Ligand SMILES: [Zn+2]
């Protein structure tokens with residue numbers, strides 16, 4: 105069974121959990137869902153799975169090559185401790201992958217997708233990048249060198265990912281000692297917050313002990329409510345742009361700066377760093393948490409129904425495709441992926457009917473808008 109097929113089997117559980125969380129939230133008077141945001145988050149999860157059919161090939165191929173040719177020794181996949189140790193070593197590698205995903209601009213350009221939602225609920229967990237395959241494989245090479253078989257790597261990857269689903273909720277409060285040892289709703293809310301106090305903390309996937317060891321842990325403070333999203337908000341429901349926008353920002357800064365060393369540094373400095381000449385000519389206002397407004401363009405009732413109906417069709421189509429992808433020839437696969445991605449783009453367009461028109465009007469009225477657009481450093 106492929107990883108994509110396991111995700112297909114898990115999808116009803118994801119959707120049922122989302123329905124339960126929504127119902128609990130409504131009953132408590134603390135609903136954390138908006139339809140447009142949820143469709144966008146789950147849509148990005150679908151896109152990530154579609155692209156992942158090919159992206160995973162790169163990760164697994166590189167891992168297998170390293171395991172076959174440069175490993176120090178080979179551990180047996182028949183031993184239970186190999187699986188347990190494999191999960192711990194994977195979680196350690198995940199911690200560093202995640203930490204560098206927040207502190208190196210190139211890796212943040214991929215990981216930012218998971219943080220773009222300005223809501224925080226179980227659908228946020230499904231919001232995953234489609235470009236992780238560019239650099240993720242690098243962080244797991246130590247695991248291959250230590251001799252963990254590719255099968256162990258593939259399974260613990262899935263376990264670590266699936267574990268993190270339940271922590272994306274505001275309906276579960278603090279859990280005492282559990283919060284200090286494991287990734288949990290309280291400490292992961294902090295991870296998704298843009299408050300100064302919380303920024304770039306709590307990277308752990310399953311174990312939080314890595315954060316305590318490497319001094320990136322902070323507990324949720326009831327006096328400082330989390331504000332979710334990123335400091336350079338996406339303000340779009342276009343799933344393709346969600347994956348591309350930070351790369352585009354970096355490419356723009358790299359193109360504009362005059363110094364050759366800065367053209368390269370743009371990609372490897374912490375997110376938000378900009379060459380002095382670019383920052384002087386194209387300034388961005390500093391982030392101010394008091395001005396944060398969630399992106400929520402108005403939708404008619406008809407648009408709500410249309411977006412939801414199209415989305416359900418795409419969800420069914422994706423499940424069918426992921427289940428049968430290995431039976432299709434490459435041109436057929438690409439045709440299906442192209443059709444499904446176009447459908448997801450349409451859901452985004454239906455969810456923001458007047459935004460593009462309004463943006464065009466305001467750009468025509470104010471030609472300096474691009475230089476001063478309201479985007480903070482990250
Ligand atoms: Zn993160």
Ligand SMILES: [Zn+2]
Pocket residue numbers: 218229272292296
């Ligand atoms: Zn998360």
